[in-house]
Amino acid sequence: MEDNKLLKYTEYLFTGLFLSGVFIFFAFFYNNHLHFEEETQLFLLTGDFFKAKMGLPGGFSGWIGQFLTQFYFVSLAGPLVITILLFLMQRVTYRILSTINDNRSFFIVSFLVPLNAMLIICDEFYPLSAVIGVLISLLAGWIYTTIAGNSRRFVAGLLLIALTYCLAGGSFLSLLAVIVVFEILSAARARKNRVLGKTNDTPVFRMLRIWQLLIYIIISAGIPLFARQFLVQEPIGLAYFSEFYYDLRIEVPKAIPIMFALPAILMIIIYFLPSREKIFKAAIFIQIALFIPAVIFGLKLWTNFRAEEIMKYDYLVRMNRWNEVIKYAEKTPPRNNLSLAMLNLSLAKTGTMGDRMFNFRQKGTGGLFLSFAKEYVAPMMGSEIYYQLGLVNASQEYSFESMETTPDLGKSVRSVKRLAETNLINGNYEVARKYLKLLERTVFYRNWAHKTEKYLYNEDLINNDPEYGDKRKMIIKKDFFFKTEIMEGALNMLLQQNPKNKMAFQYLMGFYLINKDLRNFMDRVPMMNDLGYTSIPVGYQEAIMYVVGLSTDNPMEGLPYKISSDTKLRMQAYASIYTTRDNAQELLSKEFSGTYWYYLHYCKVDIKNVK
């Protein structure tokens, strides 16, 4: 009795810890992945959208998966959804495993299925519909195992396999494996019980006949072929595995077959574990001892915290939380051009690019503008930069192309929203209306779409809007063919048209400084007068002092611009180390790595793409 209580509490405690761990992990350590998933899908709450999904094998799990993914918009809702799904998964797995071995000491084995599910969704290419699909097949498996009569079970098996294929797609293979293993192991157990003389208290299990199992296998092999021939004509791999388990359709990663096989494998494992009604305390401890390293190993294998960092930069930029980007960069400096470009954009948006740009390690103009790539991340982030600069067409192009390269071949709510905005600014109201209509059919963007619809054909409202009006003031009036290689010309044109475009000015100066093109930089310093600068940004002061230093013996005297005494003092200190010490770089890196001088002297940048 005591053991039973202990086991019950252990179960509660373990379940609680597992679920809390899942929730905390996704809420506080991996939340940006969820936001990223949410923004790269477009879920429409319409009958046509549902019908279109239901027309595909596994479409139901795809629909439910996308329906639930939209709640990732709310930071804590996503982790809650995942936690609940994994809990359900564990409970159903536990039920199935109990039919093979009802010794509760091995309950932890049933957590391996949700653990596996949790791990795979750490990779952004595995959608939530994969979890839903497996859950549906587990539910079908559980139902199957509860049916006692052989003929009823056989018919139910046929129906469940077909139904699971329709609703959940590829995981019908998982159900097939569960059914076959269940039949074989239950029969083996029944035989064993007969030998041990334990058949009095349990009904005798009669396995389906071999031909019946063969029919299951033939039906399972045939259903996708039938669907492919007459319903959905798609590549053969997709016909079996369906498109709702992995976003990149051209391949089926190993994790998918493993995920499908796992419930059946666990049934086999648990079959060989002792089934006596004794509670094995040691077994529980051993399982926990094995489970923890499995979690750690799994997280190491599946998580990508570098991507999480990029996604955090991206999320904060998407939400226009510019200061938070900078704060985050102070803690976690950008490790690649994607993050760096988002940081530089945030610096420009807060007007501090000239002051702080070189406080962070710059890696060339690739950290200012993101070149077009045929994938969805760089164009989406690049679209933010061009949008804020007023290069509305470029932003639109990047946004559209990002959507067209979304791995699951669907649409992206973030892109659609941006396209509505760019078309609104460009005065293409009917196209904007089309996108707004789509957003009106979403849960979280409906209000925004309704509000924005009022802007259609309302020139005054747009022109007086702080965001759209500003973009219209910045907008390019003289046409040219856009590409990132001609950004210098584009920025100069933006400034020529609107000398008060401070964003363009900061980017242009940043561009010259990064390229160590001090002549062009100096030529544009006087433009600051028109831009309302009350003091010269620190980075510019450093560059000016350097230029002056090259042409005069005493750069502290007769400076053409107002340089702060702090900059002068720092330059003196920098120069004395730079000119006198053999290990100058090492010494300067400690105190002066955030200066333009240090960048100029010691940072090698790739300027090959600059024209």
Next chain:
Amino acid sequence: MTDIYNRNARIIISTGFMILIFLLTFCHRSTESQIEWNKYPSIYPDYINVKVPYNIAPLNFKMKDKCSKIDVTLSGKKSSIRIKSGYKVSIPFNKWKKLINEQKNDSIVVSVAAFSDGKWQRYKSFSIYVSSDRIDPYLSYRLIEPGYEVYHMLSICERDLESFHERAIIDNNLVDGGCINCHTYAQQDPSRSFFHIRNKDGGTMIQADGKFRKINTRTDSTISAGVYGNWHPGGKYIAFSTNVIIPEFHSINNMRLEVYDTISDVVVLDIVRNEIIRNPILSGSKEFETFPAFSTDGKRLFFCSAKSVRMPENYNSIRYSLCAVDFDPVSGTCGTRVDTLVSSFRTGKTVSEPKPSPDGKYILFTSFSYGNFPVWHKEADLHLLKLSDMSIDTLAIVNSDNSDTYHSWSSDSRWFVFASKRDNGMYGKPYFAHIDENGKCSKPFLLPQKNPDFYDYFMKSFNIPELAKGPVPFNPLEVEKAFRSLKAEQVKYVAR
């Protein structure tokens, strides 16, 4: 106590009765208080006073203005259809078929009343003219997002115009994601067509009675593999353009994409001998030649030609003229004299996509400001060249403020289809227009859909719509099989 109960019951019954009377009165009054408008209803698609073929699917539509209910009557001489619904009108299929057949060479009168703001509003009735000219009943088109450079899901579909049935006939997911394009019938005959698959194992797929051949039309002596193509009526030749095509992206707000050729020629492919026949007149180094199209009798070859210039510097000054050259169907060679039918110097505009009518009377072409890619030119319009007197009709009733292009004739020359971006400037949709025996066109109408909301949520453009007399004899799986099993036949470049 009983009295009290009786009294309460009486009160309840009489109160209920009064409420019922009030409701009936109210409902009655609401239908009575009807506003008559002397204007047409605002409906989508715009089917007001359009001419349609008698074999078209029901013209379902919806109210563009907000309303909660509509009451629509479609009246003919013998029968009528009344539909009461929300804001959308779905016409019962069989009733529509009966009505439209009864009204051949006559009109269906449509009267619409809409309920909004607590009032019924009755609009001015409009007509749908039913032509007894049958349109070719199948339409193929490529569905593609109106993007820039990137595409992911492409399919070429076939729609039965007499119903709402649509099926994919080619799917790029089944051919390793390659670009699929330019599905072109031989004279509206579905049993002969070609299309390109652009990837490593691709080529030009030529289909005859459902049997495929895969041809590699690229040779060392030609600029590229075949691009824009057209069948010779004899079925032995296909004329192709060969081009180096460059896409560029505009920066200002009313422009999106510019696609231009840096070099181009026209070639003639003999599909029996797998030979590209050398025709110097179609591959001059001083001209860009493109968009070939054989005349109906097969004795002339029309094409567009412009003086070659440096690109992209001159992208907005290059203009193509419509030209013609004699063609010998026996040898596959062209004459030596080029006739200019529509001169860009005279019109100041460029010509694209000449399509001779099957009766040989007209050439329908696209006219726009410059270049050779009209899809992204808002000003692109269809023009009709009458070959008997070389007069040009600018088809004011057909064209819109946005791009109207990618046209194709019905086999009886009484209908043509084209892709128009008139609704929003971005998403191309198939519109059909009638042309009578005098060459007079009617107001075009949009391809009807079962759900009138369809176009609102559909995110693809209808690209290169082509009419056909019947369904094509293949499906995507057969294309996949041919794509994987066939080795590309290499063509030779020969002089004859």
